[in-house]
Amino acid sequence: KQEVTQIPAALSVPEGENLVLNCSFTDSAIYNLQWFRQDPGKGLTSLLLIQSSQREQTSGRLNASLDKSSGRSTLYIAASQPGDSATYLCAVFSYSGGGADGLTFGKGTHLIIQP
Amino acid sequence: DARVTQTPRHKVTEMGQEVTMRCQPILGHNTVFWYRQTMMQGLELLAYFRNRAPLDDSGMPKDRFSAEMPDATLATLKIQPSEPRDSAVYFCASGTGASGGTEAFFGQGTRLTVV
Numbered sequence: 001k002q003e004v005t006q007i008p009a010a011l012s013v014p015e016g017e018n019l020v021l022n023c024s025f026t027d028s029a030i031y032n033l034q035w036f037r038q039d040p041g042k043g044l045t046s047l048l049l050i051q052s053s054q055r056e057q058t059s060g061r062l063n064a065s066l067d068k069s070s071g072r073s074t075l076y077i078a079a080s081q082p083g084d085s086a087t088y089l090c091a092v093f094s095y096s097g098g099g100a101d102g103l104t105f106g107k108g109t110h111l112i113i114q115p
Numbered sequence: 116d117a118r119v120t121q122t123p124r125h126k127v128t129e130m131g132q133e134v135t136m137r138c139q140p141i142l143g144h145n146t147v148f149w150y151r152q153t154m155m156q157g158l159e160l161l162a163y164f165r166n167r168a169p170l171d172d173s174g175m176p177k178d179r180f181s182a183e184m185p186d187a188t189l190a191t192l193k194i195q196p197s198e199p200r201d202s203a204v205y206f207c208a209s210g211t212g213a214s215g216g217t218e219a220f221f222g223q224g225t226r227l228t229v230v
Contacts, residue, residue, distance in 0.1 A: 031216025043206060044221040051216075089158070093216035102171050103148060103208075103219055105158040 002027045002094040006106035014114050015082055021075040021109045023090030028068050035064050035075050036089040038108070044089065048075070080113045087111070117141045119209050119222035127228045133195040136225045138207030139188055146217045147190045148208040149175075149182055152224070158206070164190065197229045 003026045013019055023033070032051045036044040048057045048064040050073070056065040061078040077084060087108040094101040120139040128134055140147050149161040162172040162182035172182060179201075181193045194201055204224045210217030 043223040107157040
């Protein structure tokens with residue numbers, strides 16, 4: 001059964017810093033990996049999708065990398081801003097002999113950017 | 116503006132009552148997920164449909180929960196009878212894919228409180 005771990009669980013940094021959020025998964029049989037953002041009391045907003053054949057994806061100040069063989073992904077946030085404060089969730093879409101297993105989530109990194 | 120729509124947004128009910136949550140996936144999406152989010156467990160996959168057929172509902176307590184897709188524009192999650200431990204936020208997500216993985220787009224969730 002796929003397991004997804006995110007480190008750190010919480011992070012508080014001053015505005016302007018570059019930061020890295022980590023995600024690891026136990027089973028490399030994945031179709032893709034997706035990073036989400038969740039604001040308090042809200043739904044999940046998709047940030048980046050990396051297909052299993054890709055190494056990285058970029059969107060604005062965000063860059064996500066994927067090393068499928070080692071079961072790791074990182075989300076890099078450049079020049080952080082107070083508006084980046086949220087919980088960031090990593091999810092992998094796995095497959096097994098029986099077909100697609102669905103999207104498994106980590107527990108998230110709660111990020112606070114101090115003004 | 117294509118989005119996943121969930122109703123109701125909030126529901127308070129007494130233990131033992133039936134609860135029905137509804138989800139309208141993004142038009143054209145053929146994959147639907149139901150998740151439950153709690154502080155302790157994070158996001159747990161309850162059910163997963165592709166082309167209206169259930170692919171995985173192993174995460175759902177079968178004695179009280181049921182999930183269906185009466186048609187391509189409506190997914191339902193029903194709890195009967197509800198219990199206080201069912202209190203959580205229930206999310207629906209949709210995506211596209213002939214097979215394998217898909218990018219998932221989430222609704223705003225239904226916050227359920229069972230008293």
